[in-house]
Amino acid sequence: MNASNPVILCVDDEPGNLKLLERTLGTSGYQVIKANDGREALDIIGSRAVDLVLTDVMMPGIDGFETCRRIKGDERYRHIPVVMITALDSKADRIRGIEAGADEFLAKPYDHCEVLARVKMLLRTKQLDNMLDDSYSNIHNLTSFGNRIMTSFRPAGFDLMLQIDSLAGQIIRKDADSAGRPSTVLVRILTGNSYEWYRYRYDSRELERSAIDLHAPLDISAGDRSSCFCKNPASLPQFRPLVECLTSRGIAVGNMTCYLSDMASVFALNYGREVTQFDATVLESLAMQTLFFMHLAIQIRESDDALAYTVHSLARASEANDEDTGDHILRVGEYCAIVAGRLGLGEQWVQSIKLHATLHDVGKVHTPSEILKKPGELDPEEWTIMKLHTMKGAKIIGDHPKFGIARQIALSHHERWDGSGYPFGLSGEEIPLEGRIMNIADQYDALRNARVYKPPLDHATTVKIITGGDGRTLPQHFDPQVLKAFIATAPLFAAVYENFADTAKQSERVSNTLATSSQPNEIAFRDQGLTAIGAI
Numbered sequence: 001m002n003a004s005n006p007v008i009l010c011v012d013d014e015p016g017n018l019k020l021l022e023r024t025l026g027t028s029g030y031q032v033i034k035a036n037d038g039r040e041a042l043d044i045i046g047s048r049a050v051d052l053v054l055t056d057v058m059m060p061g062i063d064g065f066e067t068c069r070r071i072k073g074d075e076r077y078r079h080i081p082v083v084m085i086t087a088l089d090s091k092a093d094r095i096r097g098i099e100a101g102a103d104e105f106l107a108k109p110y111d112h113c114e115v116l117a118r119v120k121m122l123l124r125t126k127q128l129d130n131m132l133d134d135s136y137s138n139i140h141n142l143t144s145f146g147n148r149i150m151t152s153f154r155p156a157g158f159d160l161m162l163q164i165d166s167l168a169g170q171i172i173r174k175d176a177d178s179a180g181r182p183s184t185v186l187v188r189i190l191t192g193n194s195y196e197w198y199r200y201r202y203d204s205r206e207l208e209r210s211a212i213d214l215h216a217p218l219d220i221s222a223g224d225r226s227s228c229f230c231k232n233p234a235s236l237p238q239f240r241p242l243v244e245c246l247t248s249r250g251i252a253v254g255n256m257t258c259y260l261s262d263m264a265s266v267f268a269l270n271y272g273r274e275v276t277q278f279d280a281t282v283l284e285s286l287a288m289q290t291l292f293f294m295h296l297a298i299q300i301r302e303s304d305d306a307l308a309y310t311v312h313s314l315a316r317a318s319e320a321n322d323e324d325t326g327d328h329i330l331r332v333g334e335y336c337a338i339v340a341g342r343l344g345l346g347e348q349w350v351q352s353i354k355l356h357a358t359l360h361d362v363g364k365v366h367t368p369s370e371i372l373k374k375p376g377e378l379d380p381e382e383w384t385i386m387k388l389h390t391m392k393g394a395k396i397i398g399d400h401p402k403f404g405i406a407r408q409i410a411l412s413h414h415e416r417w418d419g420s421g422y423p424f425g426l427s428g429e430e431i432p433l434e435g436r437i438m439n440i441a442d443q444y445d446a447l448r449n450a451r452v453y454k455p456p457l458d459h460a461t462t463v464k465i466i467t468g469g470d471g472r473t474l475p476q477h478f479d480p481q482v483l484k485a486f487i488a489t490a491p492l493f494a495a496v497y498e499n500f501a502d503t504a505k506q507s508e509r510v511s512n513t514l515a516t517s518s519q520p521n522e523i524a525f526r527d528q529g530l531t532a533i534g535a536i
């Protein structure tokens with residue numbers, strides 16, 4: 001007897017009747033389980049899967065009507081068809097049976113052919129009901145799967161393997177209640193120039209993924225995508241090599257659905273029922289949703305990379321007239337990201353300020369080189385021109401929403417918390433947060449880095465100046481919260497500075513130049529508004 005054959009529970013207090021039913025049903029391939037009364041029948045239903053119940057009416061204890069009523073009253077079992085065996089002429093019994101929820105009646109003494117015909121018809125109806133339930137459940141799963149990917153979609157952190165895990169978890173068999181689902185899911189993923197295979201199964205109530213060494217050729221033409229279902233994949237030349245490979249590794253293949261593509265193919269094996277085109281369509285929809293989001297993530301990353309490249313190019317171009325400050329524009333981006341992260345600003349904002357901080361001095365393309373590179377103090381007229389780089393920068397960046405942070409930084413990175421900055425003399429929270437963060441980042445780097453008008457300072461001295469002041473730089477210039485974040489993360493600032501090796505070399509070179517050409521009293525922090533020209 002095949003374990004996958006339908007299970008029929010026969011309930012009767014007459015052993016002779018049970019034997020008769022067992023013979024009739026057993027010879028037609030059904031698995032028969034016998035119960036002598038209603039109580040025993042209900043216990044069996046509660047302990048194992050039953051496809052159909054044939055029950056006598058008159059029994060001691062719980063009779064056939066009550067047995068039927070209890071089965072049909074329980075949400076877990078109401079889908080099981082119940083056939084009541086009544087006396088031929090008992091109209092009253094039939095009415096009570098209908099009230100109890102019976103699906104069908106057989107009159108005693110029954111005809112063997114009639115029993116088999118009715119059982120077959122009811123099992124077919126049950127199978128169609130199950131398929132309809134599965135369809136509803138699959139539609140629900142498809143929708144929730146799509147929603148989950150959509151709501152958790154992060155292009156930068158998109159992990160195809162995690163999404164495939166989730167896909168496998170959606171369709172695989174987890175327990176006896178989902179016996180109709182596939183017992184195994186296989187995935188083939190293109191990694192570099194070769195394919196990697198993974199096998200999923202449910203083990204100890206956990207979805208388990210393991211890599212398997214398979215070199216089964218699959219006949220997929222370039223760019224082809226398809227889905228299919230096979231009742232016997234071994235009989236199809238396209239899948240025979242795969243089935244043979246799997247069989248040699250102890251993985252039996254009964255029926256199968258699959259989604260095939262160059263990038264990723266998914267195989268669902270051994271459904272506990274017949275597979276249909278609908279199963280293949282469900283698998284295809286899940287796989288295509290996953291791959292759609294993967295391609296979307298790749299495209300967004302490419303477009304983000306292109307944006308970053310363009311922003312950096314523009315930032316580099318703006319340095320053309322300026323003194324060579326090594327990787328200053330990159331370092332300030334890193335510092336800003338450190339402070340923003342410490343302040344608990346979202347990852348997207350952190351990444352955005354990291355990129356757009358590089359444009360803070362883009363307005364200097366309009367500042368004459370002789371002012372930018374003047375070794376001594378600027379006169380008032382030159383200083384007025386220098387300060388314009390903030391507004392010119394904002395004008396260059398424009399007002400595209402994607403560059404909102406860049407624009408605010410360009411405009412406000414020289415404002416100070418106490419109102420002594422420029423161009424507008426804003427104070428406190430009037431200054432955009434990104435400008436407040438950029439101000440301390442720019443200050444730290446300006447102090448650390450050698451310029452033609454000043455030597456480099458070490459990290460400890462720089463932190464001391466920012467936190468304690470030196471007469472030109474004062475702690476009240478900075479947003480107290482930003483200053484606190486800076487103090488907490490200062491070692492990271494030092495690490496960023498040290499990691500940009502070319503900057504260190506640059507500092508050394510400029511420092512040597514300073515030693516031979518500059519007078520100490522000419523040293524000024526020009527771009528920071530820290531010159532001797534008082535209140536600017």
Ligand SMILES: [Fe+2]
Nearest residue numbers: 360361413527
């Ligand atoms: Fe500036």
Ligand SMILES: [Fe+2]
Nearest residue numbers: 328360361442
């Ligand atoms: Fe700067």
